[in-house]
Amino acid sequence: MNARIAATPAGALDGADFARLHPADALARFIPNVPGRMQAIGAGDARLPVLVCEPGADAAWTCSPTTAWARCGREEAARTLPGWLGAPVGGLLRGVEAWLARAGVDRVVVLDHWLLSTDLHAPVAGVDLPRAMDEARDRWPGHALWMRSLNAIDNADWLQALERAGSTLVASRQVYLYRDVPALVARHRDMKRDFALLAKTALHRAHDDGIGERDYARIAQLYAQLYLDKYSRFNPMYTEAFLRAWHRAGLLEFHGFRNDAGDLACIVGLFRRAGTVSAPIVGYDTQQPQSLGLYRLLTALAFERVAQTGERLNFSAGAAGFKRSRGGIPAIEYGAFDVRHLPRRSRAAVALLSQATRRIGVPLLQHYRL
Numbered sequence: 555m556n557a558r559i560a561a562t563p564a565g566a567l568d569g570a571d572f573a574r575l576h577p578a579d580a581l582a583r584f585i586p587n588v589p590g591r592m593q594a595i596g597a598g599d600a601r602l603p604v605l606v607c608e609p610g611a612d613a614a615w616t617c618s619p620t621t622a623w624a625r626c627g628r629e630e631a632a633r634t635l636p637g638w639l640g641a642p643v644g645g646l647l648r649g650v651e652a653w654l655a656r657a658g659v660d661r662v663v664v665l666d667h668w669l670l671s672t673d674l675h676a677p678v679a680g681v682d683l684p685r686a687m688d689e690a691r692d693r694w695p696g697h698a699l700w701m702r703s704l705n706a707i708d709n710a711d712w713l714q715a716l717e718r719a720g721s722t723l724v725a726s727r728q729v730y731l732y733r734d735v736p737a738l739v740a741r742h743r744d745m746k747r748d749f750a751l752l753a754k755t756a757l758h759r760a761h762d763d764g765i766g767e768r769d770y771a772r773i774a775q776l777y778a779q780l781y782l783d784k785y786s787r788f789n790p791m792y793t794e795a796f797l798r799a800w801h802r803a804g805l806l807e808f809h810g811f812r813n814d815a816g817d818l819a820c821i822v823g824l825f826r827r828a829g830t831v832s833a834p835i836v837g838y839d840t841q842q843p844q845s846l847g848l849y850r851l852l853t854a855l856a857f858e859r860v861a862q863t864g865e866r867l868n869f870s871a872g873a874a875g876f877k878r879s880r881g882g883i884p885a886i887e888y889g890a891f892d893v894r895h896l897p898r899r900s901r902a903a904v905a906l907l908s909q910a911t912r913r914i915g916v917p918l919l920q921h922y923r924l
Contacts, residue, residue, distance in 0.1 A: 569603035570594040572668070575803065584796035585669065587614045587788075592669075595689045600680050605664040606694060614790045616671055619659050619700065621788050622726060622889070623907060624651035629786050634924055650907075657903035659893065663694050665701040670834040671790060672729070672870050673703035674827035678711045683719055691895050698900065699892040705885040707731055708830065708868065713888065721890040722904050725911035728874070728919045730882030732867040735857050738881035745880045748854040751847050757811035757819055765808045770798040772818045773808065776837025784840060785872070792835065797823070806835060809855040811848075820848040822856050830866045831859070849873075853880075874924050884923075886916055 576584070576592040590607030607617045615622040624647050631643040654660070665686070666675055690699050701721070704712050708731065717723065732738065739745045760769075774794045781789040800806040801823075810821035819842065823835025833856050838848035853869075857880075860867045869877055871887070878884070891904045918924070 569601040569666070572603045575799075576669070580799075584793055584799065585614070585790050586793070587612055587791045588617050588669065589613060590617060593693075595665075595686050595693075596682075600676070602666045602681065602686055603668065604690065605662075605667045605669070606697065607664065608661050613660075613788075615786075615788045616667075616669075616702070616790055617662070617664060619662065619698075619889070619891075620651055620654040623724070623911070624648075624654055626786060626788050629788070630924075634922065635918075654903055654907070657899045658897070659698050659891075659900055659903055661697045662700045663690050663697045665690065665699060667702065668825070668827070669790070670825060670832065672832045672834065672868055673701075674825070674830050674832055674868065675703070675709055675712055676828040678715045683715050687719055687892060691892075695895060698896060698904070701890045702726075704888045704890060705729060705731070707883065707885045708866070713890070716890040716892075719892070720894055721892045722908050723888045723890055723912070724904065724908045725916045725919075726887050726889050727871040728884050728924055729871050729887050730869045730874070730877035731885055732857070732860070732869060732880075732882055735861040735867065739857070739861070742879065742881050745857070748850050748857070748880070751850055752854050752858065755811065755847070755851060757813060757846070757851070758816075760808070760810040760812050760818060760821070762807045762809060765801060765810075767798075769808075769818055770794045770801070773797050773821050773823070773835065773837065776818060776821055776839060777835055778837070779840045780837045797835070807859075808835075809852075809859060811851055819846070820852040822852040824856060824859060826865060830868055831856070831863075832868045832870065834870075849876075871924075878923065884920075886919065 573592040573594040578591045581588060581590065589609050590605045593604050593606055594601045595604055605617060609618040613621055615626045627647045628644045631640045635643060667673055687699060701716060706713060739749060771794045774792065774797055777792055782791060801808060806823040806825060808821060808823050810818050813819050820838035822833050825832050825834055836852060838852060842848060856867065869882060893900045893904045
């Protein structure tokens, strides 16, 4: 993966090209807790990348429905809910984990999957969705079909098309979306303070074209400190090899700050597709004093970049209060499952999970502003 392959506007990378960049041996080196293989399926003028996966108990939430809705749910309940509620919810989710494992829903084909925590989707208009889903069912008849990272603001077209095609929606998390960042800077005091911090910090800017070989191991370390050590071992374990390969291919754009010794103190890695930017790589030195404002700096770098390009920003979930105070629009994110071809126990599990997440999970996310 040496050539820069993401030079087309809005990161319009064909799914077949993307799949070829990730042969089976590469995934083990790139993201050890994402067991599977990348393939592509025909979809009209476009080809969708798909991850064919049979994950186990340690698999990342991006490739395992059981991890996404049960194992991570237990962690989140313990971390964010009041004790009187967190304990029973955690107990309930232990039962959900065992139930989902018995139902076999972790044998999945993840549609339009870009190996990131948030999948960005181009408009469905260019995709022959029924044909793509038929092909996936024919090639992997024992696997559930799963499409991730769908919200009603950015992906209303996909949600409607998937439901028409027979998919069942399962609510997953609440993400924060940003439009017209310059206007948000003018309106929100915290945004103004963050941009002021960009101008006055004593740290040194690290622009994308200044990121080189000595930095990839450090970026992997900073990401792991935040996303794996502080948050969850079920986040994707992006390695130095992954970061190097994706940056050199033009799939990730890095911005950060260095200390006086030239070491990266914080970093954000941006991915763009179809006019939207996500920040799948975020990391900072968690041993440094909070007064340095490292998290504020790296998020401000992302805001600054989309303000320059005019793109939208999907800042994913987490740090909800921080993101709301900067004008983030909350949106419930859904996964869409097609399990009509699977045994009754799989169909029942997805149907019940859909009802539980939409009737119980969504109100909790909105009430506690998660």
